[in-house]
Amino acid sequence: MIRRPHDIPDENRTAASVMFADHPDVIRLRASRVLVVGSGRSAAVVAHALAESGIGAVRMVSEAVNVQNVLDGCSVILMGKTDPITRVLINRMSIQKRLPVVYGAATDFTGMVTTMMPDQTPCLECLFGRKEMEEQAIGMVEPMYSVVASIQSLEAVKILLGVGPLLLNRLLIINGMSQSYRKIELAKNPDCPACFP
Numbered sequence: 001m002i003r004r005p006h007d008i009p010d011e012n013r014t015a016a017s018v019m020f021a022d023h024p025d026v027i028r029l030r031a032s033r034v035l036v037v038g039s040g041r042s043a044a045v046v047a048h049a050l051a052e053s054g055i056g057a058v059r060m061v062s063e064a065v066n067v068q069n070v071l072d073g074c075s076v077i078l079m080g081k082t083d084p085i086t087r088v089l090i091n092r093m094s095i096q097k098r099l100p101v102v103y104g105a106a107t108d109f110t111g112m113v114t115t116m117m118p119d120q121t122p123c124l125e126c127l128f129g130r131k132e133m134e135e136q137a138i139g140m141v142e143p144m145y146s147v148v149a150s151i152q153s154l155e156a157v158k159i160l161l162g163v164g165p166l167l168l169n170r171l172l173i174i175n176g177m178s179q180s181y182r183k184i185e186l187a188k189n190p191d192c193p194a195c196f197p
């Protein structure tokens with residue numbers, strides 16, 4: 001299902017973004033458009049966090065019915081739980097359009113987030129492989145969605161403001177059981193069919 005893109009009304013913006021409405025960062029975020037790919041609670045949490053950040057337009061899709069149209073004008077893609085075909089399609093389109101993707105997932109008490117930039121980092125298929133992506137099952141522990149979604153939203157804000165560092169070539173792994181974070185290095189797959197055609 002494709003939901004119609006919508007502008008965030010002023011009454012839903014944070015007090016801070018209204019107070020500092022003339023600040024260049026606030027103006028930049030307000031002029032930005034972000035695509036959220038995912039379904040259910042995780043996409044809703046991401047969209048809420050982006051709106052609270054003062055981002056002007058949040059476009060949400062749960063499946064890639066017409067990827068070309070939904071990507072128009074977007075500067076960043078946030079991807080969460082969605083079907084494997086949509087993940088592959090959005091991955092390919094992000095490479096073609098050279099758009100950053102902030103990917104997040106949660107399984108039980110483990111969450112993970114990484115930011116992908118075409119030519120600079122591995123893509124989704126580098127990391128998981130197409131077959132593995134299609135078989136990937138994601139369980140749920142509700143608060144892990146919020147943690148992952150908040151970190152994804154923070155990455156998106158940094159990308160839009162041009163500040164860093166970002167989670168490039170690194171996978172942030174959140175252990176909800178031990179309340180600990182660690183990062184592992186990521187590398188491109190030279191056999192990747194998406195970014196090494």
Ligand SMILES: [Zn+2]
Binds near residue numbers: 123
């Ligand atoms: Zn790749």
